[in-house]
Amino acid sequence: MKKKSIKDIAQDLGLSKTTVSFVLNNKGDKMNISKKTQQRVLAYVQEVNYQPNQIAKSLKKGKTNTIGYLVPDISNPFFAKIGRLIEDYFWDKGYHLFIGSTDENKAKEDQMLNMFVNRQVDALVVASCFIQSDTIKSLLSRDFPLVFFDREDPDVIANYILVENKISMKNAVEKAIESNSKKLGLITLTPNIYSIKNRIEGYKMALKNKNIDFDNQLIRIVDNNDLKKETERELKTLMESGVDTVVFTNNQITVIAIWLMNTYYKDKVTDIKFVSFDNVDLFDYSLPKVISVAQPIEKIAMYSTQIIEEILSSKKSENKRIELTPRLINRT
């Protein structure tokens, strides 16, 4: 049985497309379609299992009821969980999610952004490293409904959902020092992202507050390309320099480092302490113990959805910058 369109339905029933369309969109009463006709249409539609073509609808209405969710990696639990929550919130409002993983790659991010726009998504939720890119600038200048989360570029005015990076990291590192850390190394992704920069600042601030000399040699940078190998090398450097604590600026590196510790430094796992931005369930059971900063993912998802809802419903778009407070999880 071939798929029926509104035209087919109308023909089969000896009605016009208009009438059928009205009935299907619950405008039957408003448009004075007789009860009888409405029944006929509804019954027939049921019988032939008519499915409206959302593409045609979207083209006509200029609205697709889709949202683009663009992140570095949808399989990173942080982004996966937020994605799930955003999906749920939007599902309730009749929206569907397109996903895209950029691998923090500028070209890919640009392409994906453009494809989402071409697909006429109604809005975008993005964790981008390239907020200054031409593609994004152009979206912003057109007032495209857009909210950034997790990453910020202070030079670009836009909607941001962020967390207090600096002070949370400071608090976490101070907790470590209070429980006896003396020499603290730090391993971080290339600090080209403002959030990461701030997390490093927080680390420095904690050292300063606790009168520990800052040693630039103890800040080790790993490149996104071969994270595992790079982390292995830098962790080795730090271990050899005799640190008792390692601070990480995001969950990805911490997880790798836990694996490395259990593989290559099994005898040291109880001597060393970790501090990690982002929390992962694993930290509850693993060694070394991790003091972690848990981001409020429910709130991040909720505010993203909410801001987009506002923009979509009211056209006026005052940019918002929301900074949420993470939760410190002390495991000492």
Added chain:
Amino acid sequence: MKKKSIKDIAQDLGLSKTTVSFVLNNKGDKMNISKKTQQRVLAYVQEVNYQPNQIAKSLKKGKTNTIGYLVPDISNPFFAKIGRLIEDYFWDKGYHLFIGSTDENKAKEDQMLNMFVNRQVDALVVASCFIQSDTIKSLLSRDFPLVFFDREDPDVIANYILVENKISMKNAVEKAIESNSKKLGLITLTPNIYSIKNRIEGYKMALKNKNIDFDNQLIRIVDNNDLKKETERELKTLMESGVDTVVFTNNQITVIAIWLMNTYYKDKVTDIKFVSFDNVDLFDYSLPKVISVAQPIEKIAMYSTQIIEEILSSKKSENKRIELTPRLINRT
């Protein structure tokens, strides 16, 4: 600057829509559009940053270049990772992914399937518990491009990407027994899914092969609704009955049980052994030790993509049932 359509471009340039369309779709040469005109179009399009409307294109062509990825929960690492891989494979072929999380809820699954179909996705990749549902039957009867993974209904002929559930579970449980397990309990989700049933069969088979008496009381079923509370209760039951090993039929429950063990039975974590279908990174560092069955997610993603590609390119759809071999990870 308002968004330009092909019509605008054509007008601005004093050409027809056709000409512009041909140039934009790289059919300029084939259609004998002069080099000069092609240059003009390309330059102008660049200048005004023209973005083709994919919705209009889709409506016209009857093809959207989208795939629906429908799973119980996109934030479950198993589904997130496969999702990521599928996204990557399809990205290379110009397809985009719609995601949907069903929570194993029939009504939600039905709705989402229908919405995907309304959105005219070109194909679906689905992990469904309700392969017998009317919605799915109707898709199947229309030869809708569809591949199931992770779950199977032997009564329904379709494309399936599966793993050897029974024999893998048997092997894993036997490994446990060989390393001295005497009394093995099992905690499982409601076995309404064929895969889960088979995993339980594998457990029974191992006991039989190793001459351990089967005790139905040691099979504990937890409901999806309040997984944490239910798992807590059933784990307690098993611990009190003196098991030395607990077998789990999927990662979700195992992860919860690890947390419970570390929270309520800290003194027992080295006495008890776990066996888990699905592997999670966490198992590398956590106690109790876990013998796990790691599913070949790369292959699952690859075959799903491949089968859909075949269907999409060649219309003929011989159903395939691919059963992959998981990897046993022995941590004793």
Added chain:
DNA sequence: ATGAAAGCGCTAACAT
């Protein structure tokens, strides 16, 4: 109480 017709942005067969 219902229908005709235009049009959303695009493609492609068919002119010229």
Added chain:
DNA sequence: ATGTTAGCGCTTTCAT
């Protein structure tokens, strides 16, 4: 070498 036109499936204004 380029233009005219119909049509994808739907909504909606304006007629009747």
